[in-house]
Amino acid sequence: MNRKSMSLVMTGFLWSTPSCIEGLSRILDIGNTFNAYNASSTPEDADARAMQSDWQVVGADMASAVNQYQKADNHERSSKK
Template identity: 40%
Template sequence: MELDSLFAMPSFINGAARVLDLGSTMNEYNYSDSTIEADQVALAGDWQAVGKDLWKALEEFE
């Protein structure tokens, strides 16, 4: 699972295309089949971020 999977990753091309998207057909969100699945994904992302921060701290203080 990617750390940024819960966030939209916009690009310049997407931004330019949205100017012409008058019907809002380009809106895309991260959906889950259930609230439990959404919570599991969010919790896993949180722990992934904590682990990444811990590894960074360990590398800095070696």
């Protein structure tokens, strides 16, 4: 999967992405008070969002594999001419 498609699909959406300052402050967070999660209204909603995200990653991987195959196939065909 290329970096562009990786940035479009987030597999760990339940975890928030800290800023640089938050990341540095976690070094001193002895009481583990900075843990924050992206909340869902129900467990079923969280599961549905996780499954959707997982399948988006699978789809992006499949698209990447097809593109790589097509490029290799086109290169092979052009080298035979």
